[in-house]
Amino acid sequence: MQGLFASPIAQKAWNTTLFVVMLFFLLNVLAVIAVVVVNSLGQRWFGGWLPDGFTLRWYSTAWAEFQLSAILVVTAQVAGAVVFLSLLVGVPAAYVMARLRFRGKGLVLLLFLLPLLVPPVTYGIPLATVLYQMGLGGTIWGVILANLVPAAPFVVLVMTPFVEQIDGKLEDAARVFGAGTLTIFRRILVPLLLPGMLSAGLLVLMRTLSMFELTFLTAGADSQTLVVALYYAVFAAGVRAPQSTDAMAVVYMATTLIWLLLALRFVDPTQMVGRVKAQRA
Amino acid sequence: MQAFQELRLDHISRHFANHAALRELDLTIRAGEFISLLGPSGCGKSTALNCIAGLLSLTSGQIRLDNKRIDVLPPEQRGFGMVFQNYALFPHMSVRKNIAFGLEMRGVGRAEVAARVEKALKLVRLDNLGERLPGQLSGGQQQRVAIARAAVIEPPLVLMDEPLSNLDAKLRIEMRHEIRRLHNELGLTTIYVTHDQDEALSLSDRIVVMRDGVKRQEGTPEELYARPQTLDVALFMGFRNVLEVSAHPAGPGRVRAETAGLQMEGVGEAPVGPAVAAFRPDDVVLTDGDGLPAQVGQVEYCGRDWLADLRLPDGRVVLARSHLALNSGEAVRFTVPADRVRVFSGDAAAA
Amino acid sequence: MSSTFPPAAAVAPPRPKIAHDARAAGRDLRPLLVLPGLAVVLGLFCYPFIYGLILSFEPLEGGPFANYIAFFTNSRLYGTIGTTLWLSLPITIVNVGLALPVAYALRKPSSSQRIITTILVVPITLGTVLAAEGLLSYLSPNGWMNRALLDIGLISEPIRLLHKPAAVIISLVITGFPFAFLMMLSYVTGIDPTLARAAATLGAPPHRQFMRIYLPLLAPGIAITFALCFVQAFAVFPSAVMLGAPAGPTRVISLAAYEAAFEQYDYSLASAIAIIMGIVQLAVVGAVLGLRNFAYRGPAASGKG
Numbered sequence: 001m002q003g004l005f006a007s008p009i010a011q012k013a014w015n016t017t018l019f020v021v022m023l024f025f026l027l028n029v030l031a032v033i034a035v036v037v038v039n040s041l042g043q044r045w046f047g048g049w050l051p052d053g054f055t056l057r058w059y060s061t062a063w064a065e066f067q068l069s070a071i072l073v074v075t076a077q078v079a080g081a082v083v084f085l086s087l088l089v090g091v092p093a094a095y096v097m098a099r100l101r102f103r104g105k106g107l108v109l110l111l112f113l114l115p116l117l118v119p120p121v122t123y124g125i126p127l128a129t130v131l132y133q134m135g136l137g138g139t140i141w142g143v144i145l146a147n148l149v150p151a152a153p154f155v156v157l158v159m160t161p162f163v164e165q166i167d168g169k170l171e172d173a174a175r176v177f178g179a180g181t182l183t184i185f186r187r188i189l190v191p192l193l194l195p196g197m198l199s200a201g202l203l204v205l206m207r208t209l210s211m212f213e214l215t216f217l218t219a220g221a222d223s224q225t226l227v228v229a230l231y232y233a234v235f236a237a238g239v240r241a242p243q244s245t246d247a248m249a250v251v252y253m254a255t256t257l258i259w260l261l262l263a264l265r266f267v268d269p270t271q272m273v274g275r276v277k278a279q280r281a
Numbered sequence: 282m283q284a285f286q287e288l289r290l291d292h293i294s295r296h297f298a299n300h301a302a303l304r305e306l307d308l309t310i311r312a313g314e315f316i317s318l319l320g321p322s323g324c325g326k327s328t329a330l331n332c333i334a335g336l337l338s339l340t341s342g343q344i345r346l347d348n349k350r351i352d353v354l355p356p357e358q359r360g361f362g363m364v365f366q367n368y369a370l371f372p373h374m375s376v377r378k379n380i381a382f383g384l385e386m387r388g389v390g391r392a393e394v395a396a397r398v399e400k401a402l403k404l405v406r407l408d409n410l411g412e413r414l415p416g417q418l419s420g421g422q423q424q425r426v427a428i429a430r431a432a433v434i435e436p437p438l439v440l441m442d443e444p445l446s447n448l449d450a451k452l453r454i455e456m457r458h459e460i461r462r463l464h465n466e467l468g469l470t471t472i473y474v475t476h477d478q479d480e481a482l483s484l485s486d487r488i489v490v491m492r493d494g495v496k497r498q499e500g501t502p503e504e505l506y507a508r509p510q511t512l513d514v515a516l517f518m519g520f521r522n523v524l525e526v527s528a529h530p531a532g533p534g535r536v537r538a539e540t541a542g543l544q545m546e547g548v549g550e551a552p553v554g555p556a557v558a559a560f561r562p563d564d565v566v567l568t569d570g571d572g573l574p575a576q577v578g579q580v581e582y583c584g585r586d587w588l589a590d591l592r593l594p595d596g597r598v599v600l601a602r603s604h605l606a607l608n609s610g611e612a613v614r615f616t617v618p619a620d621r622v623r624v625f626s627g628d629a630a631a632a
Numbered sequence: 633m634s635s636t637f638p639p640a641a642a643v644a645p646p647r648p649k650i651a652h653d654a655r656a657a658g659r660d661l662r663p664l665l666v667l668p669g670l671a672v673v674l675g676l677f678c679y680p681f682i683y684g685l686i687l688s689f690e691p692l693e694g695g696p697f698a699n700y701i702a703f704f705t706n707s708r709l710y711g712t713i714g715t716t717l718w719l720s721l722p723i724t725i726v727n728v729g730l731a732l733p734v735a736y737a738l739r740k741p742s743s744s745q746r747i748i749t750t751i752l753v754v755p756i757t758l759g760t761v762l763a764a765e766g767l768l769s770y771l772s773p774n775g776w777m778n779r780a781l782l783d784i785g786l787i788s789e790p791i792r793l794l795h796k797p798a799a800v801i802i803s804l805v806i807t808g809f810p811f812a813f814l815m816m817l818s819y820v821t822g823i824d825p826t827l828a829r830a831a832a833t834l835g836a837p838p839h840r841q842f843m844r845i846y847l848p849l850l851a852p853g854i855a856i857t858f859a860l861c862f863v864q865a866f867a868v869f870p871s872a873v874m875l876g877a878p879a880g881p882t883r884v885i886s887l888a889a890y891e892a893a894f895e896q897y898d899y900s901l902a903s904a905i906a907i908i909m910g911i912v913q914l915a916v917v918g919a920v921l922g923l924r925n926f927a928y929r930g931p932a933a934s935g936k937g
Contacts, residue, residue, distance in 0.1 A: 003736070003737055003838055004736075004838050004839045004842055005838060005839060006355075006837045006838055006839070011838075015737065018733060018734055018737055021730070021734075022734060022748065025809065026748070026751055026752075028770075028777075028806070029751070029752075029754070029755055029806055030751070031770060031776055031777075032763060032766035032767055032770045032806065033754070033758070033762075033766055035766055035769045035770045035775065035776055036762070036765060036766045036769065039769050045774075049776070049779060088668070089668040089669045089671075089672055090669055092665035092666065092668065092669070093665065093666045093668070093669030093670070095662075095665055096662065096663055096665050096666035097666070099662075100662060100663055102663055108666065108670065111670065111673050111674070111677075111678070112669070112673060114673070114677065115673060115677050117859075117860065117863065118863065118910065118913075119863050119864055119866070119867030119913075120867070121867040121869055121886040121889070121890075121906075121909070122863075122867060122886075122906055122909050122910050122913065123677055123680065123681060123906075125684070125889050125890070125893055125902050125903065125905070125906040126680040126681055126683060126684030126687075126903050126906055127676060127677070127680040128893065129680065129683070129684060129687065129893065129899045129902065129903060130679065130680040130683055130684075132899075145676055146676070148672055148676065149672065149673070149676045149677050152669055152672045152673065153669075153673060156669060181661060181662060206757055210757060210758060210759030210761075210762075211759075212759060212760060212761050212869070212870055213867070213869055213870075213886075216869075216870075217890070217893075217894075227759060227761050227762075230761055230762070230765065231761050231870055231874070234764075234765060234768070234874055242768075242769075245765070246765070246769070249762055249765050249766075252758075252762060253758060253762060256757050256758060256759075257754070257757065257758075260753065260754070260757045264750065264753070269749045269750065269752075269753045269814055270749075270814050270815070270817060270818035272753060272756060272757075272814065273756070273811055273814045273815050273818075334833055335832070335833075336829050336832070336833070355832070355837075356829070356832040356833050357832045357833075357834075357835045357836055357837050358835075359833075360835070361833060362833065362834075363830065363833040365826055365829070365830055367824075367826060369824070369826040369827050369829065369830035370830075371827060371830075371831075371845060372827075372849070373848045373849055382831065382834050382836075382844075383834035383835055386831075386834055386835035386836050386840065387835055430834070431833075431834075434834065434835075440833075
């Protein structure tokens with residue numbers, strides 16, 4: 001593999017070093033995830049590499065103790081609403097950013113980028129303050145609105161290249177044949193953008209599921225998503241066995257990873273960090 | 282300039298996972314010549330060029346520069362200049378720094394670098410654009426920078442990979458002229474890859490026509506133009522009319538070709554039996570007297586002449602160029618001079 | 633009337649107005665489509681920021697700057713800046729410093745590239761809370777890490793990493809490195825590989841291809857990756873609480889803001905802390921981008937023959 005060094009020995013040594021480092025990293029990552037799964041299935045685990053025995057009872061315990069069914073419903077509601085609203089708001093905005101030129105476009109672009117560049121805690125605190133002032137703090141709508149802040153710009157960022165890829169002449173042709181803007185959207189743009197919207201939707205879904213800080217700052221007792229409930233569960237230790245917390249963690253993992261597996265069929269991993277490769281026609 | 286006598290490709294092959302791009306290609310390139318590798322896409326010409334440059338390794342065979350074996354060297358040690366199809370100018374460096382790059386890699390002193398870069402800029406007529414960035418130049422200008430960058434290091438060999446294919450038609454013809462001028466002025470040896478028959482004909486001292494990884498014919502432009510040796514080479518060189526015939530010998534090198542009652546004479550390597558006769562639309566001569574009968578079909582006006590479909594009695598169509606106006610529906614007669622008809626054995630499908 | 637050929641310089645025709653096409657002459661309502669999105673950002677992002685900014689100057693007691701004065705005189709508060717910087721800056725340097733060579737080594741499409749990318753997407757998907765949860769078991773005295781080290785014989789007693797900055801650092805690397813890697817990979821693969829080939833034919837050996845071609849072209853990407861990774865790490869919250877010692881050594885600034893808001897119900901102070909947090913982040917990001925401009929201009933400007 002051509003790289004940095006002219007001498008093949010040096011190159012091989014360098015490649016091997018990188019390989020070893022990466023392998024160590026990946027093994028540790030996989031191990032950290034695995035230990036949660038193993039623990040959730042173990043009877044008791046005091047010493048040794050594996051628990052004494054295996055059982056599924058922690059899952060039923062966790063289900064009852066943490067009221068997982070209620071939490072899952074809330075999570076689904078929040079995630080679903082955020083995906084729907086962010087697409088509703090973000091796709092038209094992406095259209096404007098991709099197609100139209102106007103004064104102040106740079107400023108608008110900056111406004112869409114800021115919520116993605118500034119970490120959630122930094123704007124979450126003022127946002128939570130405002131939501132509480134408005135009486136939305138602690139309610140599910142507060143959580144939804146808070147999560148919308150990074151989600152809508154993310155949709156704009158991901159969808160803009162998709163819109164750019166669609167030939168503008170298609171819209172001209174539709175207009176010549178009598179279609180108005182709304183019709184064009186409905187009959188031409190949205191169908192062509194569906195794959196992109198699917199990708200964007202899946203990405204927003206995954207990001208919302210794992211979004212901790214915003215939900216943590218705005219949720220009340222009955223509007224927590226799974227990840228926030230998991231956080232609280234860790235601190236409720238003492239009364240509850242750590243295994244049931246891990247069981248809950250596994251449920252969380254399952255809900256997120258299912259979507260990841262689905263998403264990887266449509267989505268380039270680099271899009272997860274919001275960098276979309278410009279596709280040249 | 283490093284003096285060298287010849288570059289030899291000995292039986293070089295290059296295989297990829299599921300197909301053989303080059304199959305035992307033998308070629309000798311002599312110092313000072315302008316040689317083109319010509320062929321349709323997928324014929325292996327770019328692969329051959331990349332192997333010579335060292336950007337691809339050989340599956341088998343050797344490349345020798347005079348008597349030194351170079352196929353084991355990485356590209357940075359071969360010392361050839363290369364011009365890429367998409368120019369590959371370094372976007373973050375000015376025109377001057379792009380051109381200077383190869384010299385800097387060779388450790389040439391600052392003053393000399395500056396002098397040689399200036400000379401190169403003048404040579405490609407970009408004198409006052411030295412400080413621009415590639416993104417600020419037009420396609421033709423970028424092309425000239427790419428050429429200057431390769432030429433300034435005074436390499437024994439310059440490799441060009443379809444350098445003109447991204448330019449529009451008018452610019453292509455201008456740049457073609459420039460490339461040959463530079464080759465002559467600087468006394469370079471150039472290997473040029475193209476799929477454009479006109480380019481190859483006008484630029485080269487020698488042409489190598491390739492297909493499916495092998496050499497089909499090698500010769501001067503005149504040889505290839507007038508005397509293609511196989512049907513596929515003929516097709517590539519513009520012999521657009523192909524008729525299935527049955528061939529009988531008619532004297533040394535001459536063949537009588539018969540088809541559906543029509544007879545023509547042509548030249549060929551004494552094929553007998555089922556064969557194909559090929560000739561150019563330009564070589565069709567309309568006669569008043571003897572000739573093959575045909576009816577004029579669709580006619581295209583081309584400014585200097587007309588391009589017409591001539592429908593033979595059995596329905597087959599022959600394309601003809603005529604300096605006289607033709608009308609659709611006219612009945613005409615035509616011949617083709619025997620030495621402009623090439624007859625190849627086998628059938629058209631075997632090309 | 634004399635006619636001159638070529639015509640004498642005529643009065644220039646009046647400048648035509650910018651052509652109105654059918655859409656513009658009618659009602660082009662399309663720009664309105666951006667309004668809902670803008671409303672979300674303006675209403676839920678900009679407004680709270682401004683509100684918070686104003687609120688931070690209206691403390692519960694004292695003059696307009698009381699919050700900021702309190703912050704910078706209370707070591708438990710201003711100390712958080714140092715603590716958080718001390719955690720986030722080295723981490724970011726390590727993450728980006730490791731991501732660059734690995735992404736460069738994987739710049740050509742290959743199965744290794746796909747496998748590593750796919751595996752690294754998992755920690756990002758799962759998030760910091762789950763990583764922290766896993767590390768609680770993994771790094772515990774009985775956990776697999778200590779067990780492995782003991783079995784290999786590298787240590788004779790379990791090392792205590794939990795509830796210390798070290799654990800937080802490990803968690804930040806687990807979630808931060810994949811992010812840095814994916815960003816760097818997208819930048820590296822965005823560079824035309826023909827450029828390196830051209831440099832090779834001009835005599836540049838592999839390390840010079842990297843230094844003269846890839847690195848200058850990657851400089852903006854490296855700076856952006858560093859900036860984004862840093863702001864993420866600086867805002868660390870759940871890991872610091874779950875894995876660290878939130879009372880002391882890992883008392884990060886986001887924690888201070890949270891406590892002000894939800895334990896002391898002093899929203900004014902909390903906003904002030906959030907503003908300070910934003911300013912520090914901005915300062916570091918600005919420094920990084922400024923540094924890159926400085927460093928980048930260097931090589932490009934030198935060597936003028």
